[in-house]
Amino acid sequence: LSPRYTPRLVDKIEKLGGARYMFLTHIDDVADHRKWAERLKCERIIHSGDVVDITADVEWKLTGSGPWNIGSDFELIHTPGHTEGSVCLLYKPLKALFTGDHVAKSEYSDELNLFRMYSKQSVNLQLDSMRKLLDLDFEWYLPGHGYRIRYEDVQAKNAAIESLLANYKN
Template identity: 60%
Template structure:
């Protein structure tokens, strides 16, 4: 049944890919369908049935990888997961910040350099948010006000926004500066790599959750 629409009324064209992989700590992958080209955000576990279902929705132009693994265990690849299998199957261009490029991702088609910001077409903004890893990047869908955060932000048990402090490869203070930068963006939805998605009524509710 995957990809499944997340909210057909409020988030038209955004899907949960399912097929979470143990190798990526169960990270969530999303599919964005868009007239300028579909985007696969991070890597689900590769399966042929999911690939066929994604093709029925128009295939994928870009595979955006939010970051590399923050684990020292090389058998875990966090949100990059089965990126090469997906790239070969869907013939899409992968995007990853150069600060997170390693041997397993050395052949990604598009490497982001520097501090950004970068743009995909007219509707998507890529924002450099180091702290979790050196090359962590968030994707902002302007028209729907959705922020895809990878491992930068999540919802705590108290419904507050929190960072993954225990899993940072860089300093907590650097990640906090990145979060402050994100708060200036007009997003009202957070679709994270882990834990539940977050919807805010307005900007004031978002600020109060920090």
């Protein structure tokens, strides 16, 4: 995902000191990524599983299953299922996980939702990717669409994942 390119948002980011990297969670909705990269002179990151024509010129293509660290504050976790190259970004200082379209909360329930109707890969693969999130220390889900979620603590975050996994077993 990439935000729509708008001069106002560019100005704001430049006032904050610019950007060194632009991380693309996956291939969908990335229409403006080149404009951002040209203006901010930042290095774009995407997983090689989601490299197609429109992302072929991305500077940093992740390969394999990671995880990858950027400094000590960021960790990238390969979470295939929605797409082959879906990757979540953990921002450790705020205990926040940017999920792209891997997982979010739906409008009508507090439960986690995989939005399987939009997924390009198997449910088992996407569930395996959910299991990876059990090992991570975060309390916020910040999805590309849908609703963000904040849990009280890591235990509550993990209970919600276990509940999702159990629902798919039934």
